[in-house]
Amino acid sequence: MGKRLAVVALLLVAAGASDVVVVKREGVRVMKGPRFFGEACTADVSAGQQLRVLERRGGWARLASPGDGKCWVHESAWLDRESGELVRGGASSSQRDVELAARGFSEAEEGRYRAENPDLSLQFAVVDEYVRRAPETAPPELGQFLAEGHLGGAR
Amino acid sequence: MRRAWLVAPLAGACIAVGCASLNDLSGGALGDRAAENVRKVGENAVDSAARGDLGKSATFSMEQEFHLGKTIAANVVARLGGRALPPEHEVARYVRNIGTAVALAAAEQRVESDRPYPLNGYRFLLVDSLQINAVGMPGGFVAVTTGALRAARSEDEVAAILAHEVAHVQRGHAMRPVERAREQEHLTETLLAGTDDVVHAFFGKVVTLGADFVLDKGFGKADELEADAFAARVLEGVGYDRAALARFLGRLEGKSAQGGFFSRHPPAADRVAALRDGGRVVVSSIPSQRASRFEARLRPLQ
Numbered sequence: 001m002g003k004r005l006a007v008v009a010l011l012l013v014a015a016g017a018s019d020v021v022v023v024k025r026e027g028v029r030v031m032k033g034p035r036f037f038g039e040a041c042t043a044d045v046s047a048g049q050q051l052r053v054l055e056r057r058g059g060w061a062r063l064a065s066p067g068d069g070k071c072w073v074h075e076s077a078w079l080d081r082e083s084g085e086l087v088r089g090g091a092s093s094s095q096r097d098v099e100l101a102a103r104g105f106s107e108a109e110e111g112r113y114r115a116e117n118p119d120l121s122l123q124f125a126v127v128d129e130y131v132r133r134a135p136e137t138a139p140p141e142l143g144q145f146l147a148e149g150h151l152g153g154a155r
Numbered sequence: 156m157r158r159a160w161l162v163a164p165l166a167g168a169c170i171a172v173g174c175a176s177l178n179d180l181s182g183g184a185l186g187d188r189a190a191e192n193v194r195k196v197g198e199n200a201v202d203s204a205a206r207g208d209l210g211k212s213a214t215f216s217m218e219q220e221f222h223l224g225k226t227i228a229a230n231v232v233a234r235l236g237g238r239a240l241p242p243e244h245e246v247a248r249y250v251r252n253i254g255t256a257v258a259l260a261a262a263e264q265r266v267e268s269d270r271p272y273p274l275n276g277y278r279f280l281l282v283d284s285l286q287i288n289a290v291g292m293p294g295g296f297v298a299v300t301t302g303a304l305r306a307a308r309s310e311d312e313v314a315a316i317l318a319h320e321v322a323h324v325q326r327g328h329a330m331r332p333v334e335r336a337r338e339q340e341h342l343t344e345t346l347l348a349g350t351d352d353v354v355h356a357f358f359g360k361v362v363t364l365g366a367d368f369v370l371d372k373g374f375g376k377a378d379e380l381e382a383d384a385f386a387a388r389v390l391e392g393v394g395y396d397r398a399a400l401a402r403f404l405g406r407l408e409g410k411s412a413q414g415g416f417f418s419r420h421p422p423a424a425d426r427v428a429a430l431r432d433g434g435r436v437v438v439s440s441i442p443s444q445r446a447s448r449f450e451a452r453l454r455p456l457q
Contacts, residue, residue, distance in 0.1 A: 003389070027276045031260075037261040037393075054250075059263060076262045076272035080217055104219035105358050110226050112355060113362065123229040126239045127296070131225070134242035136276045145252040149310065150442040151188040151394035152256070 020052040021061065023073075024080040027135055034060035034072045037152030040139035041071040051078075204346045215293075217274040220330060223358075223365065224273075224294020230366040231298055238283040240301070247281040249452040250299060250317070253310060254279035256330060257296075257318045260392035261325050261385070270327045277324075279317065287407065290369045291320030293329045301456050303336035306407060309441055310449040314393065314424065318386035326381065328374040333365050351359055380429045395439065402432040 023045050030041040034057045043066035045051065051073065052064040059075040114124055137145065146152035185287065215223065232239055240247045260275045265272075282288075284300040291297050297320045300315075303343025307313045323329050383400060391397040408423040 025272070025274050025276075036263060037256075059265065074262060078263070079271040080274075105223040105226070105361070106216050106219060107222050109355065109358055110222040113359060116359075120229050120233055121238060122226075123232040126232055127225055127228045127278075130239075130242050130278045130280050131275065133277060134247065134251060136258065137252045142252065142255055146256060146394075148448065149445040151396075151445075155432055 009132060019056075021051050021053060021078040023049045023051065023077050025077065028077040028140060030067065030071045030073055031071070031139075032070065034058060034062070035153075036074065037146055039141075041067050041072055043067050045073065045077070051070070066104055085094075172352055187309055190297045191198040209400070215330065216336065216424070217294075218270055220270075221274045221294040223333065223362070224292045224329075226362050227292050227369065228294075228296040228298065231292065231370055232282055234282065234366065234370055235285040235286065235288060235290075235298065235300060235435065240281045242283065244455075245277075246304065246452060246455055249306070250281050250313070251279050254297060254317045254321070255312050256393045257314055258321050259360055260389045261321045261436075262386060263316065264385070264392060265325065268327070269325050270330065273324070277321070288370075289316045289320050291323035291329050292369055293324070293365065295324055297321065304453060306454055307398065307403060308406075309396075309438060310445050311390065311399035311441060312403040313449075314390055314395045315386055315403055319382050319400065320391040321389070322382035322385040323369075323374060323393060326378070326385065328378045328382065329365075331378075332368040332372070333361050336361060336364060336450070376425075380426065381424040382427050398430075401427045404430075411440055423446045 024047060026047050028045050029036060030043050030045055032039045032041055045143070046148060053061040054064050054069055056061040060072045061075065062069060063071050073074070114120070143152075229235075242248075254277060262272055275295065276294040276295060278297040280296065280298045280299050281304075284304045285308045286300050287302045289297070289299040289303050297317060299316060299320070303316055304313060307316065367375065374382075386400050387397045390399060396402075404423040405427045408427075
């Protein structure tokens with residue numbers, strides 16, 4: 001009986017240790033609680049970083065680090081769809097799917113489109129400006145905006 | 156019964172997409188096969204739906220979706236008049252604050268079938284146009300016109316417009332016409348076997364197709380009503396009045412003749428009725444601080 005419990009405990013520890021996620025994008029919010037509308041941790045995470053998860057709650061994960069177990073990241077930080085992955089899941093992707101996805105709309109394809117449509121250069125410049133200079137509102141400014149408007153947790 | 160319900164609209168939609176993409180592709184073997192292909196599009200859609208295969212072909216990665224969305228966004232800005240306010244403009248910043256809150260609340264309500272969060276986050280483009288319009292595009296690009304802001308009477312209504320467009324992005328409505336075009340069997344074969352030029356021609360048309368859908372054709376009644384219902388929940392998640400969308404739509408009912416936001420949607424009366432059926436319509440009072448900042452921030456547009 002004791003041995004069985006020990007095995008179960010070991011399995012649980014192993015499962016916990018293997019709960020690692022890989023951040024897929026930049027601009028991820030690291031929060032002090034499992035919600036976006038609250039105080040943010042000062043720590044940053046970046047694309048490609050591996051995060052060990054201590055606890056999951058809803059769509060949120062509490063991290064071992066950064067933050068010494070006090071910071072949370074939403075699953076939207078690591079959920080992604082790789083080339084060839086299926087639209088709605090439920091079946092494995094075929095070789096054809098993978099090959100087809102590889103012929104997607106790449107950065108090079110965008111570049112070629114831009115070169116062939118010089119009449120859109122002004123509009124591409126507008127979109128580029130927004131991509132470069134208008135990311136989503138950062139946590140401190142957003143917190144102030146929500147508080148002033150009696151929104152989020154401030155209502 | 157469920158299968159029949161699936162097949163008819165899908166076949167119709169696929170035929171429309173097939174025509175839009177194939178008829179414009181000219182020259183070479185693809186051009187010669189166009190007529191036959193158009194006929195096959197409908198048959199393939201029916202067969203695929205019957206097998207339950209529709210939607211199981213390869214999708215775009217989030218990076219590909221970003222580049223596609225960016226290109227569609229440039230086309231949309233051009234079609235809306237071509238001018239946008241600078242990102243640092245006071246009103247653009249205000250829209251970005253509202254949009255960010257809405258997008259985060261939407262992310263917390265995601266379901267498995269949703270698109271992942273946009274690779275580079277959302278971008279809320281403020282387009283200088285008298286038209287009352289807002290557009291959600293692949294890759295997290297959302298364009299809203301100054302005309303739409305002028306038509307809103309509260310921050311909650313602006314949030315409602317943005318939440319509706321974020322719903323289209325998150326639920327995958329904005330990518331569906333593009334993915335459906337590529338799902339077609341003959342297009343799949345063309346893309347796999349074709350030269351880079353053929354692939355390039357296809358994607359050029361896909362950009363046009365994507366812009367057509369988000370600006371003119373719309374996503375269909377079911378998707379629009381779903382986006383409305385989702386928007387109402389998102390508004391509540393942020394703390395906005397969930398009745399704001401119904402109020403905005405009700406007030407501007409009959410504007411479809413003027414184009415824009417209303418021309419590609421089901422009648423506003425239907426949408427308001429669906430929102431009322433879908434849940435509580437409790438008209439809450441807007442805090443005075445929020446009301447006064449709305450007046451102040453939008454003053455530059457007056």
